[in-house]
Amino acid sequence: MKKLVLASNNAGKLREFSELLAPVHFEIIPQGALGIPEAEEPYATFVENALAKARHASSASGLPALADDSGICAHALQGAPGVLSARYAGIEANSAANNQKLISALQGKSDRGAHYVCALVMINSVDDPEPVIVQTRWYGQIQDLAQGSHGFGYDPHFFLPELGLTVAQLEPERKNALSHRGQALRELLIQLSHRTKLGA
Numbered sequence: 001m002k003k004l005v006l007a008s009n010n011a012g013k014l015r016e017f018s019e020l021l022a023p024v025h026f027e028i029i030p031q032g033a034l035g036i037p038e039a040e041e042p043y044a045t046f047v048e049n050a051l052a053k054a055r056h057a058s059s060a061s062g063l064p065a066l067a068d069d070s071g072i073c074a075h076a077l078q079g080a081p082g083v084l085s086a087r088y089a090g091i092e093a094n095s096a097a098n099n100q101k102l103i104s105a106l107q108g109k110s111d112r113g114a115h116y117v118c119a120l121v122m123i124n125s126v127d128d129p130e131p132v133i134v135q136t137r138w139y140g141q142i143q144d145l146a147q148g149s150h151g152f153g154y155d156p157h158f159f160l161p162e163l164g165l166t167v168a169q170l171e172p173e174r175k176n177a178l179s180h181r182g183q184a185l186r187e188l189l190i191q192l193s194h195r196t197k198l199g200a
C-alpha cells in the first residue's frame with residue numbers, strides 16, 4: 001500500500017483526515033509517529049505554508065506527504081487572524097486563548113461574517129515539480145457564546161446560519177461533509193484520480 005505522511009501535529013486535523021481518508025488505499029502515517037517536528041510556517045499565504053509543511057515532512061521521511069494549512073478569517077477584521085490563526089494569542093497559545101482574543105477583537109462589530117480556509121498540498125517527493133494544490137472556503141458567522149463539544153479550534157464559535165448550529169454542535173460526519181477540509185480533500189482525491197487515469 002502506498003505510504004503517505006500527514007504533515008500535521010494537530011490532533012483535531014489528524015482525526016478528521018483519518019475519517020475522511022478511511023476509504024482510500026493509502027497507509028497514512030502522522031509525521032509525529034516518525035518523530036518529525038512541526039515545520040516553520042512563515043508565509044503570508046495558506047498555500048505557501050502548506051507547501052512548506054509538505055516539503056518538510058517529505059524531506060524528513062523520504063515519503064510522499066500531505067499538508068494542511070488552515071485558519072479562520074473574520075470579515076470585520078480584514079481577514080484576521082488568517083494564516084496566524086494558530087498563533088493569534090501567542091506562539092504557544094491554546095484554542096481557548098485564541099478564541100478569547102477573537103471574540104474580544106469583534107466586540108462592538110456588527111459584521112460577524114467569517115470563513116474558514118483550508119489549503120491542502122500533496123507532493124510525491126521533496127522536489128516534486130507538480131504539487132497537487134487545493135484551497136477551499138467554508139462560510140459562517142462568529143458568535144460570542146461557545147456552544148458544542150465536537151471538533152476543535154474555533155468550532156464552538158463558528159455558527160452556521162443555515163443549520164442554526166455551531167460547528168462544534170455537529171457530529172463528525174456532518175462536519176466532514178460540509179467543512180473546508182472535507183471539501184478540499186474530496187477535490188484533492190478527484191485530482192489524484194485524474195492523474196492516475198492519465199498514468200501520470
Ligand SMILES: O=c1nc[nH]c2c1ncn2[C@H]1C[C@H](O)[C@@H](COP(=O)(O)OP(=O)(O)OP(=O)(O)O)O1
Pocket residue numbers: 007008009010013038041068069070071072085086087098116151152153154155179181
Ligand atoms: O476545522 C477547523 N475547526 C476549527 N478550527 C480550525 C479548523 N481548521 C483550522 N482551524 C484553526 C485551528 C488553528 O488555530 C488554525 C490552523 O493552523 P495551522 O497552522 O494550519 O494548524 P496547526 O498549527 O494547528 O497544526 P499543523 O500546522 O501541524 O497542521 O486554524
Ligand SMILES: [Mg+2]
Pocket residue numbers: 041086
Ligand atoms: Mg501550524
